[in-house]
Amino acid sequence: MTNLDTKQPRxxxxxxxxxxxVFAALAMSASLSHASSTGLQGTITVSAASSLTDxxxxxxxxxxxxxxxxxxxxxxxxxxxxxxxxxxGAPADVFAAADTASVDKLARTxxxxxxxxxxxxxxxxxxxxxxxxxxxxxxxxxxxxxxxALCAKAVPCGLxxxxxxxxxxxxxxxxxxxxxxxxxxxxxxxxxxxxxxxIVYSTDVKAAGGSVASIVISRDQNVTAxxxxxxxxxxxxxxxxxxxxxxxxxxAGRSTLVRFGFARx
Amino acid sequence: xxxxxxxxxxxxGLTVVAVLGAVFLLLPLLGIVRxxxxxxxxxxxxxxxxxxALRLSLLASILATLCALILGFPLAWLLARAKVRGRxxxxxxxxxxxxxxxxxxxxxxxxxYGRTNGLLGSFLYDTFGVQVTFSLTAVVIAETxxxxxxxxxAIEGGLRSIDLRYEESAAVMGAGPWQRLTxxxxxxxxxxxxxxxxxxxxxxxxxxxxxxxxxxNIEGRTQTTPLAVYMLLESDPxxxxxxxxxxxxxxxxxxxxxxxxxxxxxx
Numbered sequence: 001m002t003n004l005d006t007k008q009p010r011x012x013x014x015x016x017x018x019x020x021x022v023f024a025a026l027a028m029s030a031s032l033s034h035a036s037s038t039g040l041q042g043t044i045t046v047s048a049a050s051s052l053t054d055x056x057x058x059x060x061x062x063x064x065x066x067x068x069x070x071x072x073x074x075x076x077x078x079x080x081x082x083x084x085x086x087x088x089g090a091p092a093d094v095f096a097a098a099d100t101a102s103v104d105k106l107a108r109t110x111x112x113x114x115x116x117x118x119x120x121x122x123x124x125x126x127x128x129x130x131x132x133x134x135x136x137x138x139x140x141x142x143x144x145x146x147x148x149a150l151c152a153k154a155v156p157c158g159l160x161x162x163x164x165x166x167x168x169x170x171x172x173x174x175x176x177x178x179x180x181x182x183x184x185x186x187x188x189x190x191x192x193x194x195x196x197x198x199i200v201y202s203t204d205v206k207a208a209g210g211s212v213a214s215i216v217i218s219r220d221q222n223v224t225a226x227x228x229x230x231x232x233x234x235x236x237x238x239x240x241x242x243x244x245x246x247x248x249x250x251x252a253g254r255s256t257l258v259r260f261g262f263a264r265x
Numbered sequence: 266x267x268x269x270x271x272x273x274x275x276x277x278g279l280t281v282v283a284v285l286g287a288v289f290l291l292l293p294l295l296g297i298v299r300x301x302x303x304x305x306x307x308x309x310x311x312x313x314x315x316x317x318a319l320r321l322s323l324l325a326s327i328l329a330t331l332c333a334l335i336l337g338f339p340l341a342w343l344l345a346r347a348k349v350r351g352r353x354x355x356x357x358x359x360x361x362x363x364x365x366x367x368x369x370x371x372x373x374x375x376x377x378y379g380r381t382n383g384l385l386g387s388f389l390y391d392t393f394g395v396q397v398t399f400s401l402t403a404v405v406i407a408e409t410x411x412x413x414x415x416x417x418x419a420i421e422g423g424l425r426s427i428d429l430r431y432e433e434s435a436a437v438m439g440a441g442p443w444q445r446l447t448x449x450x451x452x453x454x455x456x457x458x459x460x461x462x463x464x465x466x467x468x469x470x471x472x473x474x475x476x477x478x479x480x481x482n483i484e485g486r487t488q489t490t491p492l493a494v495y496m497l498l499e500s501d502p503x504x505x506x507x508x509x510x511x512x513x514x515x516x517x518x519x520x521x522x523x524x525x526x527x528x529x530x531x532x
Contacts, residue, residue, distance in 0.1 A: 080499050129381065147399045147481065154500040178399055178481030179488075179496065189481065192372070194380040194398040 041069035149189035318493035329408035345424035371478025403480035423457025
């Protein structure tokens with residue numbers, strides 16, 4: 001019964017074989033189900049800002065319905081992290097950022113094609129615990145919070161939050177600010193963790209549903225985020241990459257984005 | 266060359282793969298060293314964010330190792346000596362944090378100490394107004410959680426290898442249980458104790474997943490060195506590599522200090 005039983009290795013081996021078989025079966029069934037229809041085909045990887053997670057997943061589902069032989073895989077993260085990844089040679093075909101600066105940065109280093117397009121807009125909101133126990137009504141009230149979650153300083157949502165706080169003339173003590181890697185992780189600190197408030201995109205607040213309460217940031221303090229998209233120059237499937245971008249820009253794509261709380265560009 | 270009796274028996278294929286394995290382990294170290302900007306190294310290591318992170322890491326990892334030692338020694342004793350039912354189950358439980366993804370550990374800790382939904386955390390907050398998460402306490406708890414198994418297993422192994430006759434003869438000479446423990450067992454246990462403490466400390470020092478999930482990432486409060494490395498990688502990659510170098514050197518230092526325990530154990 002001990003852990004270091006000598007019979008363990010054999011059990012392990014059976015287990016490993018089983019797991020491998022399951023994966024092989026899954027892989028085969030996946031490849032079979034894609035062998036149909038006509039038109040575009042192949043897999044593309046879309047590196048997208050974490051705040052696009054839900055909207056882009058829905059977009060990809062619709063896109064695949066029109067192009068059944070296409071597979072879209074995602075790499076969600078902060079726009080700035082994605083920039084570093086693409087520069088380091090990470091495989092990607094489309095880059096969608098929560099700002100225009102990240103795309104421009106990649107354009108300057110020659111990693112994306114220069115035709116970048118703004119496809120959506122977003123704004124900031126304060127997310128607090130349900131029923132707002134701290135009574136936070138504005139950016140100024142956030143100084144009352146014990147722990148405020150913000151995006152990392154170099155990440156677009158972190159930069160936007162800094163601008164908004166500056167406009168409101170609010171200085172949060174660094175000792176109360178926890179910095180998360182991207183927008184999704186930031187609101188997660190309020191939803192799952194014990195952060196009292198977070199500054200995130202209004203789309204994140206919408207996606208979080210009832211697990212947070214939302215506080216509007218006044219117009220003169222708020223920031224408009226412009227989301228930009230471009231195809232990666234070294235893409236191995238430029239055709240599908242461009243088709244995906246066209247779909248995001250299409251009326252159908254835009255209405256999906258609106259459904260997830262984004263504003264039209 | 267090593268004695269030929271051994272080398273002649275090692276199949277050549279194995280040696281080749283072994284060399285590949287060694288290279289595989291060595292290359293990432295070179296990868297760090299190569300990227301360090303040596304001319305500005307000192308400047309990067311003395312920036313406020315970095316010194317704060319190092320100070321915090323040192324403090325938290327030492328506290329965590331102490332906690333792990335206090336909780337771990339009795340557990341190791343039970344596992345090695347006591348004849349209790351369900352001992353293998355207990356060992357599995359102790360080993361769990363070692364094999365569990367640290368992020369999952371962080372979520373699990375949130376479920377216990379979280380202010381709003383935590384098993385104990387909500388009680389602590391409602392009754393005493395104490396919030397565990399996003400604090401140094403949370404960092405120490407997270408690090409203790411992941412470091413404890415290393416300590417327990419090392420001490421357990423040490424306890425098992427001690428010849429019980431030493432303690433028996435001490436008992437014959439009239440030593441009580443506590444005297445036997447402090448005068449005989451702990452003395453004999455010293456090598457494994459030191460090894461366990463060192464590995465547990467290194468593990469605590471490197472903790473990332475559970476910390477960022479459970480304790481957050483507050484500069485000067487919960488942003489330990491690994492978290493600082495991760496954040497700096499985007500804003501200031503050179504500083505990230507400089508700080509990584511420090512962590513690697515610390516680990517090399519730990520191994521060096523333990524060379525008699527591990528590297529020369531065979532002799």
